[in-house]
Amino acid sequence: MRRAIDTLFGRLVVIVIGMLVLSHVAWFAIIRFERDNVQTRFAVEEAVFLVEAVRQHIANTPDQPLPPRVRVVPLASPDVPRQPDENMPPPLQRFVEDLKDRLPDGTDVRLSEPGGPPSVWVHGVKDTGWVVVPVQPLRPPRSRDRMLVWLALIFSTAVLAALFGAWQLQYPLRSLAQAVGRFGRGQPTPPVPERGPRELRQLTHGFNQMVREVSQTESDRAVMLAGVAHDLKTPLARLRLRAEMMDDAKMRDGVVRDVDSMAHIVDQFLVFAHDRPDGSEPVPVDEQCERIARAYRAVSPGAQPIRLKLEAGLAFALPAATLDRLLSNLLDNAHAYGAPPVVIETRREAKVWVLSVSDHGKGIAPDDLIKASRPFVRLDPARGGSGHSGLGLAIVERLARRVGGECEIGNRADGGLQVAMTFPFDIATRPVEERRAGPQHEERVS
Template sequence: MTRLWTRSLAAQIVALMLLALAVSQGIAVLIFWDERGQALWKAAKSEFLSRTASLAEVIEASPAALRQDMIDASATSYTRFWVSPAEPLDGAAWQREAVAQIARPLPTLTRKPRRPEAELAEPARTTGAMAAAADTRLAWTPLPAWAWPLSRPAKFLRLDGPDGMGLAVRLDSGDWLNAAFVKKMSDSPWTSKSMVSLAVTAAILSLIAVFVAGRIARPMRRLAKAAEALGRGESVAPLPESGPDDIRHTAEAFNRMQERLQRFVEDRTRMLAAIGHDLRTPLTSLRLRAEFVADAEAQEKMLATIEEMRTMTEAALAFAREEAAAEDTRTVDLPALVGSLCDDLAELGHDVTFLEGTTVKYRCRPDALRRAVRNLVENAVRYGERARVRLARTGESIDVVVEDDGPGIPGEAIEQVFAPFFRIETSRNRETGGVGLGLSIARTIARHHGGDVRLANATRGLQATISLPLVA
């Protein structure tokens, strides 16, 4: 679940929208339910007062012998009426009487009567403070003329329980008609209908959230894929500059960045090619002048130096030409590419061994990668007598490992050897060769693929590794 939350934008949006829905619905239900409860209470109170007033008028207009029958006939499962000779004053005592009245079964009921004790909690008072608070809470309130339809006095009592109320009306005879009402009018707001409505709303919001997240994540995934390809040196088509402002501005910024990077690389490559080309003229002039030097030993040294400079210049020009050439990226069989290179070098008489492994399909620029591997293998053969090449797959990369049996490289020079034209003359064998661009070119190519080249001294010889990232 945590992995889904951290990796999925859709999951985060859905979760946040559902949370907002739950909070808003909860608040709305509480507000609605409170208003509904108040409306039900007012309606029940109005009906209770009207019914009690009608019963009082009927009792006064009927013979005394029929009074009890009319009172019994007016009773319901949640309403009881009785007559007391004296005015009720103690609210707590009156509530106890009301509980007893409602507990008494109706004459017409054949089923087991409902026990109102579960709804009207008998006040349990153990201290004077609680008793005083209960007496205050259960105090009688005279009904004003505008709230009571009869001219005779009446008083109202809010019972200590759920949706309970009491009423006492003075009759013309001096007796008091008592009425008690106990009915729970508000159940849980989370009914089956409300839960179904909430589930349907949540499902609709989830679909909308998934759609919105897809519209946001799709251009972001496209941008991430383009950035990864650009970092690997591939030619990336400009991203479509459409959609909302934020996404459009991001695409525009990426396209501008890609254009600037390409222009920078092209300018640098052209400058390097121009410098290498322009050096040819003075080198040719120096060589011609060296031919007229009388001292044979000095002439030989001068020509050797000029030849070394010419070799370096040609290498720089070759490197610039390859940089300027835009090779297409395609998927190749990496073991076949490396194996064919090793076979070619072995046919030329080099001691090169390729340890075959499983097939690995890899998207790269084959000619450039082949040159990087060739530089490492040729270095291994030149300085370490032989080369053993193999592929190793890790969790995040595919490695091309080249091992030799040479003396290795001093630890302080492991990074220096990647500098252009840098050579270690005394730490290798006597065949130095090269101009010092091989490792530099190999690392440049590897980094253009998003990887790198690492060197490490092994127990015997040097281990050079081209590490290439695995791309989904």
């Protein structure tokens, strides 16, 4: 199952959001801590200033009245608050300790009783009474703070900007990965735009250059192979005509068989060299499999039996010419090297259609499976004179990839070779009428 975290963009999202959360939480904690310290220091400085102002007022102008909420209380007054206890909130304890540090040694500092206006009571060594001055309230941090709103706004903006940057960074890489996938399946691969960081541009440039060189090499090889195969058809036709005119029937039949084998090899060369997309009409795979199986039995009555296990339905459709070439090559391969019965099977899986052809022969040695689909490779050297060029499975793989599918060659658990081709739904699930309508119909639907 594909997970979003497995993609480059998903991992960038996790890293970006994780770093932003960590930095914003640390920033918020530091701001809250510093704000409490600033509030405490300001309250201490204000209280010290008021106490010194009251003392100067008493010493210089004792007859003048004191400002509101500022007073001098006798030492024996019953209103004097008690000594602060250890259960005071930490902000208040820190305020009292900082205030004692700012006042002369021996100064007694007390806070007013809860319920009244917040004030601080100060009695120095030389004071004749308690100096009572107001103090700004020291409240613990509130659970809901406007700073949280700003934090959420800044965090959301930063996340959106970071995600946009991450998307811009991974988009060229995703385009390159898609192009690599198309190139690996043998599909046409247009040049990938060279954008993004310098290293990614260099990688994209190298990939585009590699695609051009490989395409040019494939084109040259296909042209050469097609030219040679085409030029051989005329002398083969003359050779067959001359063989038909031989008097010795035994020699005539042998030469005709050799000419037919050579003609079959030439036809395989032409099919392998053909590099244009299939323009034939799409047909239901199940119906075409039944038709080809009947034709195969009629042309080769002595051939091994063919069993059909068709479960895909009418929705599974492929171009007719491609499907004919796929099945004919696989049936010829099974007839030449396998053992009966040959089974043609179609089915629908979770995300793909499956078309497979299997036999009940000896299969292929595990070490040779990787070479089975290579062109011009014959796993058994003794087969060189049987009219086969080593292109059968290579043609099958190339045709399957040309229409967007994948080909897997392997051995069955109970013996025999199995060639399984898978085709994604977006390629092979559209109704036949819709596929025949072509691009104009697709534009109208979109």
